[in-house]
Amino acid sequence: MARYWTWIAVMAAVALLGSQLARWIAFSMLPQAPPDRYHGFIVGLSLPIPVVQVAPHWYAIITMWCVFAALAICGWQAARAVAGWQRETIVPVFAGYLIVALALTFFSITLSIDGYYYVFFARLFGVYGVNPYVLVSPITINDGIFAQEFPLLHNPPFPDPYGPGFTLLAGLIGKLESGASLWAQLWTWRCMSVAACALILAAVARIVKKIAPQERARRVAIVAFHPLTLYESAAGGHNDFLMVAATAWSFALVDELPLIAGLLLGAAIAIKYFAAILLPFIALRAARKSVVAAAIVVVLAVLVPVLCFHPFAFGTVGQATMAKVGSSLSMSLNWLLALPLFALKASDSVVRSVQFAILTAFALVTLTAIVRYARTLCNADMFRSITALLWSLPALHPWYSAWLVPVCAARGAWAAYAWWFSALSLLVYAHEAVLPTPFNHAIFVVLTLALLIAPIALARVGTRSVPSICGQANMPGEEGTRA
8 A cells, every 4th residue: 555655645746846837837938928919828827826828839738738647647556556455445545536636726727717707607696696697798896806807707708608506506605705815716616626526436436336345446546546537626626527426426326216316417417417418327227226216317307407597597698608608619520520611611501510410420329329228228328428429519628528537437448438538638728728820720630639539549459558447347246338
């Protein structure tokens, strides 16, 4: 176990030192950033937790990649060390994750502005009672936190694109932290995401509870120390972990407690609507117990988000917000296929037809997966549907891959695919980190192709490419997860 704790200490040191290095490099680019061209970059660096976007050079994003590549290597070694434990305990895995994640909650920069939106929506609704789903005119509230955020978010900011469950939770946090500094409120969201990730790890441990204790601990460690897990939960602080935590526990409890599973899945959908993709799979699993159990899951999963929306008016403005989110193209399969159409000056209807074709393919893959799952309850069909959803998104933001990270605890090719796809998703931050130019666009294309193709190739060659991360076959007592 000493070897394991050595790697945890190294990871904490890498997190702290990498944080300072990334900050120094980000600020070193300021002299090369004329205000007339790099206003967004300058504004981002002026915030309590500096946001590195549209930078004049690639230095900061490359530094971030190197820091988290180093954490990935250390995390891999920590997971290998777990396999050699003699004691039958999983507690050190949770403790190790919390140590490294706590260090990363103090990471000095971020690559996404989402945390600032979380604080804005929390304060707007929780403190001032304003509906964040309908923002059509500038906010006139005299608030020091808003004044700090508006240079980055603009005024009026983008309306709330999240589910009502998240907004209600954010409002409660905003009310509790009404007197806190902007930095403290941002840090709270990082801590919330870390806590949610710990719950995900606990759910994964419960799902694989029938396998050997050392192997169980190793699989949880694979998820805990994945580079995307570490960045997005602690430094990114994204609310996707809240959604995944509720969904993972819904899946973990559905066999024994379908009522609780339905409530948890409803909470996940109320946080982010994407969780609805798992409703058919969890309902089918509940149906193995009884039709009544499946009906309870479905009813509660739909009822919870509906009830959460009661305090809010959504209307046409909210619908327009969702439509805008669904049409923003950025480093995805949609974006790649649209590039030649943009070059040919094709009409919007032609571009939309490509998106529709991709959505149709996603629907067919998911429908097939549901039918297969109904027959076999094979987890691979669920993994396939989540992957198809990620591939169909117009903008494949890195934090979306958090939905797939728990699959790393499976076996075989799907585990290898999930590990590499999620890790390489961090490449997509390039689209936000540097100023788009013709040269940079070419690099964006290469990085997107690498994200879409490389994980498939690595999974195809089998788990030989990541022998310490993924095994070759299912463990006794575990359901099938074939590719």
